[in-house]
Amino acid sequence: MTIAKKIKLSISQSSMIRKMFDEGIILKKKYGADKVYDFSLGNPNAEQPEEFKRELINLAAENIPLKHGYTPNAGYPETRQAIAQKINKTTGLKMDADHVIMSCGAGGALNVILKALLDPNDEVIVLKPFFVEYPFYIGNFDGIVKYAATKTDFSLDIEVIAEAISNNTKAIIINSPNNPTGKVYGEKEIAELSRMLLEKGRVLGKTIYLISDEPYAEIVFDGVTVPSVLKAYPNSIIAYSYSKTLSLPGERIGYIAVNPQIHEVGDLISALILCTRILGFVHAPALMQRIVARLQDVAVDVKVYQKKRDMLCDGLTKAGYQFEKPQGAFYLFVQSPIPDDVTFVQMLLKKNILVVPGSGFGGPGYFRIAYCVDDATIINSMDGFAEAIKECK
């Protein structure tokens, strides 16, 4: 009868990952940080672009009235205008500043979107494997998670998604490039998804929102681009973050972009602004709003991550691991050599290698490697990976 029952339950459930994290700290103390190969966290290690560093230094010294004052709940109009223009340039859409609401990263954006949309018991479709926070975000607003599996190569299974849709479906969340798989959904897949959602919406007489979680949109390799869901589907909303694009996840800056053609666009925008306010975000951090306005065409050097991906994929292939080579983000979702991924993760832990069991992402039989780490960590971990798979044979 003290803390909330739901939260008490969540604490006990999340204790396994917590335990992994704590074991990592113990290992690092015991063996030294350079002897522990920590692939457990998606904390991007690429340098911030020089333009960012320069703008931060400039802005720190600039004299602007109410420089650190409250901004409008939706964010500075100039920042939102710059983002709308960027989106219009790449998509040919006609967004304006009103369709953009600044957020505390993609995590903040998703909570605001879901609070604006969900009545209790509304269903939200989540694709397996999924980012671990989605079920929490949906649960925050008493929504119900409906899982739909992706294909074995992690691409969209339109039929399976269609089967998961019911009269209570309010939205579907997609995440491309994907955490934990690195999968990028192609233009054809997105078009098929869009057709199916429109048809389902027509038959059920309701709007099904497509929420596209895109913090890794700029982290793509091999010349791949992420197709625009805004172009493909009218009832689409983007949750974006600069965390990975500019390598500053700690500064909590991102945005919500609403399709100008979305159902009841005015009410939805008002709802998103209200929810930004009443959830206690109030608005996104002011200084970072000013900086990102100036850096719409800037991104970290993606080749850094592509090189790491290639090193890792080559090494693991040689050692006998199996996986889909990803075209984006900085995650590799690898098949566990034994069916029980939690046990295999423990085996890797004995080699001082920290990864996360796929079970935590709704993908048992796999484990996730976050390769946004020093090259040395990748190189020096290879012996341990090779030994662990050998021990399974």
Added chain:
Amino acid sequence: MTIAKKIKLSISQSSMIRKMFDEGIILKKKYGADKVYDFSLGNPNAEQPEEFKRELINLAAENIPLKHGYTPNAGYPETRQAIAQKINKTTGLKMDADHVIMSCGAGGALNVILKALLDPNDEVIVLKPFFVEYPFYIGNFDGIVKYAATKTDFSLDIEVIAEAISNNTKAIIINSPNNPTGKVYGEKEIAELSRMLLEKGRVLGKTIYLISDEPYAEIVFDGVTVPSVLKAYPNSIIAYSYSKTLSLPGERIGYIAVNPQIHEVGDLISALILCTRILGFVHAPALMQRIVARLQDVAVDVKVYQKKRDMLCDGLTKAGYQFEKPQGAFYLFVQSPIPDDVTFVQMLLKKNILVVPGSGFGGPGYFRIAYCVDDATIINSMDGFAEAIKECK
């Protein structure tokens, strides 16, 4: 069947304040910003302390590994340690870093605290007049707001609060210095509240949490200090913000401080950290966490606000207005010369004076002046205030 019903209702209800805000924009366009006396927003206009400006410039240029990376969900240990030490120094308590969780301002802190505590239909006591966001924050987690009036001088009415407590009471929120009244609760009042809460808790066999919302703790005049609720009551939690202390509400930085003696302290801290994460805050902005760690003994020049208070109080007294002279924050809660405060606020609007009706704060018959504005705004508004009250006679 599109956006959430509860949110749709909230949008329609909040449209009156929105309308005021829009009217202000129209007035400023029509007459020029210097001819409109905008006392509607608590956007602090004091300069940031020099120490803050210097640290921001220093930090912008510093080379720190993962400078803008994710921090722990609770925040940097060094920052939390610095805050715990500051609290210990002023209270004699024995807090450590674990009892402090960094937050996105006090708004973020309150949402995290309420999510951690509230089961559906738990009651939270709110004192009238109140900060307009409390009912939203409590409603976010399906809590029920129970209002309790303060005395005519806005001090605590312990008997009225005691009557509002039921078997469903989970917490009470107090806010001192107060928005909208500027009232500071004295040591004796806090001690009486504490005694009553302990006694009620004993009789009902439950914990009643005291949530103290303290963004104005440093904005006090006439040598007054804000008594420590942590010293007075074991089951106390502080929601703090640097928004006013360092004049940076736009940067969204504050903290939650948990009484080391609080009921089930370990579980509560875990719950607060989890809720920070799953509500999408993830953690407080990294750069600001580093800065406030270095500025624990720094605050804006409070004399600036005290001078404005005195100018405003003198002018309004001469014009015939009645009010309690406040000892903190930067608000004055003035009796409307006519019972209908909304009508009187409209009369002031005709003099190009923007204030907020007390009805919005659960204090009808009053209006709120936020005097964190240029001295010129105060001086030049005085004729309008004098004319408006004359028209009521």
